[in-house]
Amino acid sequence: MKKADAVPFVSARGISKSFAGIEVLRDVDLDLAKGEIHALLGENGAGKSTFAKILAGIHLPTRGTLSLDGRTIEVSSPVAAQKLGITLIHQEPISFPDLSVAENLVLGRSEDGWFSRVPWAEMTIEAQRSMDLLGVHIDVARPMRGLSIADQQMVEIARALASDSRLIIMDEPTAPLTPREVETLFGIARRLRDEGRTIVFISHRLEEVRALCDRVTIFRDGDKVATDTIGNLSDVDIIRLMIGRPLKEYIHKHSAEIGEVALEVQGLTLPGVFHDISFSVRRGEIVGLGGLVGAGRTDVARAIFGVVPATGGVVKVDGKAVHIDEPEEAIALGIALVPEDRAAAGIFRTLPVEQNITAAVPDRIAPTGVIRRAIERSLAQDSVAKLRIRLASLNQPIGELSGGNQQKAILARWLLVDPSILILDEPTRGIDIGVKAEFYDMIGELASQGKAILLISSEMPELLALCDRVLVMAEGRLTAEIARSEASQERIMSAAVPRVEAAA
Amino acid sequence: MNALGRILARRETGIAVMIVLFALAVSLYKPQFLTLNSLRVILLLTPLVMIAAMGQMLVLVARHVDLSIGSMLGLSAMLTGMMFRDLPEIPWGLGFAVSIGIGTLLGLVNGALVTFFRLPSIIVTLGTLNLYRGLTFIVSNARQVDRQFIPADLKGMSQTSPLLGIPWIIFMAFAVALLTYWFAMHTRVGRQIFALGSNPIAAPLRGVKVTQVTLLVFAISGALSGLAGIMYASRWGFVNPSNTGFGFEFQVIAAVVIGGVSINGGVGSVLGVMLGVLLMGCVAAALPLLGIPGTAQSAIYGAVILVALLIDRSVRRQGIARFKAARA
Numbered sequence: 001m002k003k004a005d006a007v008p009f010v011s012a013r014g015i016s017k018s019f020a021g022i023e024v025l026r027d028v029d030l031d032l033a034k035g036e037i038h039a040l041l042g043e044n045g046a047g048k049s050t051f052a053k054i055l056a057g058i059h060l061p062t063r064g065t066l067s068l069d070g071r072t073i074e075v076s077s078p079v080a081a082q083k084l085g086i087t088l089i090h091q092e093p094i095s096f097p098d099l100s101v102a103e104n105l106v107l108g109r110s111e112d113g114w115f116s117r118v119p120w121a122e123m124t125i126e127a128q129r130s131m132d133l134l135g136v137h138i139d140v141a142r143p144m145r146g147l148s149i150a151d152q153q154m155v156e157i158a159r160a161l162a163s164d165s166r167l168i169i170m171d172e173p174t175a176p177l178t179p180r181e182v183e184t185l186f187g188i189a190r191r192l193r194d195e196g197r198t199i200v201f202i203s204h205r206l207e208e209v210r211a212l213c214d215r216v217t218i219f220r221d222g223d224k225v226a227t228d229t230i231g232n233l234s235d236v237d238i239i240r241l242m243i244g245r246p247l248k249e250y251i252h253k254h255s256a257e258i259g260e261v262a263l264e265v266q267g268l269t270l271p272g273v274f275h276d277i278s279f280s281v282r283r284g285e286i287v288g289l290g291g292l293v294g295a296g297r298t299d300v301a302r303a304i305f306g307v308v309p310a311t312g313g314v315v316k317v318d319g320k321a322v323h324i325d326e327p328e329e330a331i332a333l334g335i336a337l338v339p340e341d342r343a344a345a346g347i348f349r350t351l352p353v354e355q356n357i358t359a360a361v362p363d364r365i366a367p368t369g370v371i372r373r374a375i376e377r378s379l380a381q382d383s384v385a386k387l388r389i390r391l392a393s394l395n396q397p398i399g400e401l402s403g404g405n406q407q408k409a410i411l412a413r414w415l416l417v418d419p420s421i422l423i424l425d426e427p428t429r430g431i432d433i434g435v436k437a438e439f440y441d442m443i444g445e446l447a448s449q450g451k452a453i454l455l456i457s458s459e460m461p462e463l464l465a466l467c468d469r470v471l472v473m474a475e476g477r478l479t480a481e482i483a484r485s486e487a488s489q490e491r492i493m494s495a496a497v498p499r500v501e502a503a504a
Numbered sequence: 505m506n507a508l509g510r511i512l513a514r515r516e517t518g519i520a521v522m523i524v525l526f527a528l529a530v531s532l533y534k535p536q537f538l539t540l541n542s543l544r545v546i547l548l549l550t551p552l553v554m555i556a557a558m559g560q561m562l563v564l565v566a567r568h569v570d571l572s573i574g575s576m577l578g579l580s581a582m583l584t585g586m587m588f589r590d591l592p593e594i595p596w597g598l599g600f601a602v603s604i605g606i607g608t609l610l611g612l613v614n615g616a617l618v619t620f621f622r623l624p625s626i627i628v629t630l631g632t633l634n635l636y637r638g639l640t641f642i643v644s645n646a647r648q649v650d651r652q653f654i655p656a657d658l659k660g661m662s663q664t665s666p667l668l669g670i671p672w673i674i675f676m677a678f679a680v681a682l683l684t685y686w687f688a689m690h691t692r693v694g695r696q697i698f699a700l701g702s703n704p705i706a707a708p709l710r711g712v713k714v715t716q717v718t719l720l721v722f723a724i725s726g727a728l729s730g731l732a733g734i735m736y737a738s739r740w741g742f743v744n745p746s747n748t749g750f751g752f753e754f755q756v757i758a759a760v761v762i763g764g765v766s767i768n769g770g771v772g773s774v775l776g777v778m779l780g781v782l783l784m785g786c787v788a789a790a791l792p793l794l795g796i797p798g799t800a801q802s803a804i805y806g807a808v809i810l811v812a813l814l815i816d817r818s819v820r821r822q823g824i825a826r827f828k829a830a831r832a
């Protein structure tokens with residue numbers, strides 16, 4: 001490809017970075033050409049985000065040099081990066097919610113003195129022009145608060161263009177976006193590339209990388225392991241390079257002994273949310289619950305767990321009808337729910353990992369009502385070892401762990417309860433491939449221990465690989481129950497699409 | 505509908521409605537409440553609070569709080585009053601520079617403790633509230649500076665008027681408000697204060713010098729407390745170590761919060777704060793007029809603040825709902 005042969009626009013040589021003595025990036029050499037979209041791939045913690053942050057001046061490299069157009073540069077701060085024409089767009093964009101869109105656009109650009117005048121009129125006109133240039137319709141006078149994440153990203157991109165950034169780094173921009181928003185973003189990214197700008201794109205989604213990027217660089221454990229044109233690599237190659245092992249090891253083969261019915265629901269109804277839901281899950285069985293986002297799957301799980309109880313229908317645990325109004329009652333019956341949105345419902349961000357893991361078993365760590373630190377610590381340590389949670393210390397606030405490891409810690413919390421029925425709501429969302437595979441192994445392992453597992457997932461390959469049966473919901477109703485042998489992506493999808501379309 | 509919704513959604517509208525409703529309600533019992541003279545009474549109750557409220561607004565916008573303003577007022581007023589007493593030849597105008605200078609210094613101490621030692625401002629200023637009050641007693645030997653020592657020209661500022669019978673100190677308060685408006689809305693550092701309070705983690709990434717900006721807001725709060733200190737001497741003609749500025753922080757923070765400044769930072773307007781101060785002034789003026797006994801005044805004062813916040817919230821909710829309906 002000619003782009004790769006051109007004089008590099010940005011060139012990194014021997015970039016290394018250590019945090020507290022631990023090397024997270026080792027001797028990375030990387031060239032970025034003008035007018036290319038370059039993907040950075042790797043598992044969480046592989047170093048791709050650290051590298052991006054070094055480019056953007058958020059971290060300083062421990063060793064190594066960067067040059068721009070052949071000149072050595074020092075990117076000492078995000079403001080310095082901005083002046084050099086380098087902008088990093090975060091997944092959750094940095095914004096000042098109380099300030100207007102226009103102010104968010106210009107903040108940090110001017111180098112004027114403290115008491116220089118803020119040119120409101122010019123600022124607003126210029127901001128509106130940048131939004132128009134991008135082709136997005138956002139009122140620049142409105143406050144940033146309440147803007148969708150997609151729109152906030154657009155404001156960030158407009159900001160990058162307003163300061164004429166030549167290198168735009170997007171750190172997992174698509175994770176919180178809808179498919180349509182992703183298309184808009186890609187359209188804009190391609191346009192910027194065609195204008196000769198360089199875009200670095202970080203993502204976990206291979207299909208997106210394929211759709212958008214020209215070249216790809218793969219990181220693993222702090223090393224750059226490959227840079228190549230995307231067309232030269234198959235998905236299998238990429239995954240092998242990312243995880244350092246062939247993919248087939250990670251396809252789960254589940255063969256647990258299926259026992260008695262552990263959880264059964266009949267005619268479960270919550271008006272306006274879901275209707276007449278009936279299914280059962282046996283010991284040792286993994287039952288998938290598929291469907292589109294918003295189909296009511298999470299609501300069913302929350303109803304069973306007693307968060308927002310259903311108003312009609314019966315829930316039976318081990319054959320006995322039970323009445324669950326509170327999560328406490330569900331826990332007492334041996335049910336555990338690992339929620340989808342761990343940030344909102346799962347973790348205590350600022351508390352140590354240790355306390356997060358033991359949060360659901362107060363009776364075990366405090367048999368007399370006073371917490372016994374030694375028990376707490378040993379329970380947490382066992383979990384960390386068993387689930388291979390990567391952390392610096394048990395005292396670390398859980399918010400500092402990567403998404404996958406946070407999710408493992410939450411799973412660990414519920415495993416300590418030793419539930420007989422485990423409801424997992426999108427357990428692998430936002431987790432990279434290697435950790436996902438570990439999760440799949442764990443879920444299979446739990447099933448073979450005789451636990452009944454209800455797995456809510458939007459990822460069809462996950463449902464197909466793991467589940468004995470797949471239930472599908474659409475618009476609050478159960479639309480299909482598919483045995484493993486008959487399950488296919490097409491069958492799940494056709495049941496997940498609302499009926500109106502099927503009738504048409 | 506759209507423009508109306510926009511106006512209704514504003515905090516300032518809620519407070520303005522409250523002021524009008526309150527004035528009408530009081531005038532049902534005491535018609536003289538709606539006269540020009542009572543407006544003068546109300547305005548005379550407000551300048552000190554208004555000046556300190558401007559500083560407090562900036563501190564709250566930056567996501568901090570300054571509880572020490574009453575003690576800063578007291579200490580700077582006391583030192584200035586003692587200067588007038590012990591050095592009677594000194595030109596009275598110099599008192600302003602001295603009082604503001606002392607206030608600035610005290611504010612900088614607050615700011616330094618908050619920034620350099622990374623202490624929460626609520627604790628720091630709770631400490632300096634007591635420290636500065638204690639220093640006031642020490643330097644003054646717990647003795648009041650009496651009326652005869654306060655220069656007549658200074659006292660005159662609260663009585664003589666350049667225009668419409670409105671005393672100088674009220675014009676000064678409005679001048680401070682105007683200056684604060686310009687500073688907060690039209691200077692780069694003013695906007696940086698809002699950015700800092702709106703997202704303290706992101707602010708340094710956008711070139712906001714957090715340490716300097718934080719020091720600045722505490723220094724301004726101190727300076728304005730100092731200004732309020734010398735104006736106290738002007739208004740009341742004495743400085744007393746235990747009364748001067750005592751409980752002042754309560755009035756100021758209440759006015760600022762009623763005025764729509766968020767204690768979570770990033771939000772606040774000078775107009776809102778002015779209206780908040782005015783509402784507090786109305787209540788303070790109405791209570792004696794309605795013959796409410798002194799023992800009950802404090803409780804009623806507090807209740808009015810809570811009611812004002814509740815009414816304001818519901819007015820704005822409706823405004824926002826209408827605004828959304830109009831857009832949909």
